[in-house]
Each structure stands twice: as structure tokens, then as C-alpha cells.
Amino acid sequence: MFKFFVQAKSPNTSARAGILEIPHGKIHSPFFMPIGTTGFVKTLTPDELKSLGAEIILANTYHLYLRPGDKNIKKFGGLHKWMGWNGPILTDSGGYQIFSLYEGNTSHQNKSDFKTHVRVHDSGVEFKSHIDGSIHFLTPRDVIKIQNNIGADIIMALDECIPHHADKKYAARAMKRTHDWALQCKKAHKNPRQALFPIIQGGMYKNLRIESAKFISDLDLPGIAIGGLSVGETKKQMYEILETIMPILPKNKPIYLMGVGSPEDLLEAIDRGVDMFDCVMPTRLARHGSFWTLTGRRNIKNSKYRLDQKPLMENCGCYTCQKFTRSYLRHLFTEHETLGLRLMTIHNLHFLLNLMRDARTAITKGKFRQFKKAFLAKFKAHAVRRRRTPQ
RNA sequence: GUGGCCGUAGCUCAGUUGGCAGAGCAUCUCGCUGUGGCCGAGAGGGUCGAGGGUUCAAGCCCCUCCGGCCACC
Secondary structure (H helix, E strand, C coil): CCEEEEEEECCCCCCEEEEEEECCEEEEECEEECECCCCCCCCCCHHHHHHHCCCCEEEEHHHHHHCCCHHHHHHCCCHHHHHCCCCCEEEECCHHHHHHCCCCCCCCCCCCCCCCCEEEECCEEEEECCCCCCEEEECHHHHHHHHHHHCCCEEECCCCCCCCCCCHHHHHHHHHHHHHHHHHHHHHCCCCCCEEECEECCCCCHHHHHHHHHHHHHCCCCCEEECCCCCCCCHHHHHHHHHHHHHHCCCCCCEEECCCCCHHHHHHHHHCCCCEEECCHHHHHHHCCEEEECCEEEECCCHHHCCCCCCCCCCCCCHHHHHCCHHHHHHHHHCCCHHHHHHHHHHHHHHHHHHHHHHHHHHHCCCHHHHHHHHHHHHHHHHHHHHHCCC
């Protein structure tokens, strides 16, 4: 029901290519999961996702529990059937919402009109719904039951994600809670068609991270997730944490770095042995006008694209680049036309999913290091040039 | 013709007893990492309809003119 094989490794790197077999299909690793929090990847149909090469998508337990309600999803025949996506799905547990919606959280900018409150107790999490203000209390056991109802192929244990600047005492307490909850989730989880992944925490403290990595590994569940990164810390900090824990994680299980990321972070994490990723970046940035090219990130709203007859990216095979110019896409954005959001989303997802395919090919050929170096040299050069000579 | 109201940033408008010319939107940059299509940060943009007067100081008070709207002959 759930199998993971490592197929190829590349020299001088921990990067590896593999296959993950789960009830709704096979996934080629390393892979990126587009985010469909509320049961849809914003602006795209499942068919479009499939043709972009997405092999699995991510949805969110907290959001689906509030609306339409996990019990209703079960009545509809499960999330796959309801949303018309017959490929693999992973549901996040809602642990990240503890972090991003936490009262007084300053590391993330809370949306001013998104007045959700979260209180963490040893026994579970208290949420105030951002939809109707109702109060909900969820235990680790509840979170598993909700995910059973939603029916994803991979489900996540409840964890407590903390800000990067959390002190050691706070980080240790959140880690301990995350471990207790992981145990409770394991105990509550009984559906063999769903694989449960526990999550490593420990803040920016290496000894806590090591302790957490060992504890989570010892649970002997089908996969392992790394949480609490890409939450505002520097890239150097994130890579150091990865280098600290990756060597002590089991080699025969998929490793999932939650919430990452940017093209450069994906390659750096693959280099250190990570197999799975998810991130809002390609889809959210697309809706905000940003798009990726091999020479870095740009924004279609810039006035210099007003009369630009080139596609978003030269030699890009995506639908958007085949059919439309930058000037037209900019026009769609200035007119606030929905089509612009769709076309940009298609491009960014194509770019990132293609990057993952290229990385996999490079690993298979034993040339990942060269591939990474060549990609980053072009991609980051643009960012440096921008900093030095602002236009 | 007479009376009244109005004229301030590209647009819609604030502007206190006279005391450094303002906001929202738009424009132009930048940011966004287990999703609010938002949001945040910053920038540019003004002979305050024109001219004169009073005053240390006028968008504001006085006079003339121009333009717009309304009412009444």
C-alpha cells in the first residue's frame, strides 16, 4: 500500500531519486506538491495540474475541517472524488496554522482582517474560526480522525511550529509537545490506506533538532517530515539545520521538508537528501505578478514589460509562454483579469515542476552537483545584479 | 441679468480660530516559503483656477477676473 524505493544517487551529494507508491499512484522523487489548501489549487483544474506534471497535491486539514467539514467530504466520497483529482493527496495537519495564526505572532505578518486566534495546550489546540468566530478544540486524535474522513494518501501528525526567534525553553516545550502528539497520532491512526508522517521540530537549536530527529525516526512511521523551517530564519540557518539532522535520519524513508520553497532552496535541500516539498510560492507569487525565469525572479507588473513582445521565459514549454507575450500578461494584470492569475500560475508551476524533473534526471545521470551549480549560477546572478544597480 | 455654491496631486476629495500641502485610489519600485486573488514597505507627482490686496505669515480673510453647477428673473 505504501512503498518507497531509492532508484539512483549522485556522487558528492546526498541527492537521490526514488519512487513513492501510494494508493492513488506512483510519484517520482524528489517531487514538489502544489498547494490546494481548501480542496483546489487556486485558478487551475485538476486536468491542468496533471498536464503540468503534478503527481501529488497538498490540502489542509484545518481549512477543510472548518469548511465544508470533513464529515461532509466523507459523504461526498472523500476529497479525491469530490474535487475531481484522482492522483495522490497529502493533507497537512493544521500545525502550521498554530504558528501562522498564533496570537501575537510577529515573525509572520498577520493579516489585519484575519482575526483567528489560536491557543496551544498540552492536550491539543484551540482555534477560533476565521470564518464565523466559533471556537474549536482539536486533539491529535481529532486531527487523525478528520484526516481519515478527508481520505488523503499521506496524512500529517499534529505539530507545534514555532517562530524562528523562539528561545530555547519555548522551542524545547513545543518540541516535547510535538513528540507527545506524534505518539498520540500514531496510536489513533488505524487506516492502512493512509500513511502517517510525523514531524521534526526543535527551532533553531541543533541539539534539540538532533533529539527530535531521533525521536521521530524511532516512531518508525512510513515517512519523516521536517517542520519549523522557512519561517523567517536565514537560508544559512536553514541549510545548517538540514545538515545537522539529515545524516541521522533513516535512508529508506521519504524525507519531507515542509513549506519549501524557492528554486534555490529546493536544490539545496535535494542536495542534502530531501525528497518531498510543498510551498505556496509558485502559486501565490503568480497571483501577485511574480514569475520565474532561468535568470531569476521578475514581476510582470513592471512598466518595462508594457510593450515587451517576448514570452515570460525564452524556450519555456508551458502553455502561457507558447501563446502569450509579456505585454499581454501585464495588460491582464493591470485590468485585474482572472486569466492573468491563471496563466502566471501555469507558468510558475511548470517552471518549478520542470526544475524538479530536471533535478531528478541529473541525479539519475550522476550529475546533480553540476546541474545545481549551473542552475544557481544563472539564477542568482540576476538577483545580485538587481541589488547592485537598482533600476 | 441677479443671487448662491464650487474650483487643492492623474482621479475623488480633506484641510481646524490664518502657522512646514494632506488622504484614498491610480502610477512607479521592493517584499511575500506546511495559501486570503491579500497584505506590507518605500517612491514620484502641487505656481492650492488667474491676478492683486491685508498680514511677520494666506489654500484659508478682502477685491477683480476666468471657469463649472444650481436657483430666480
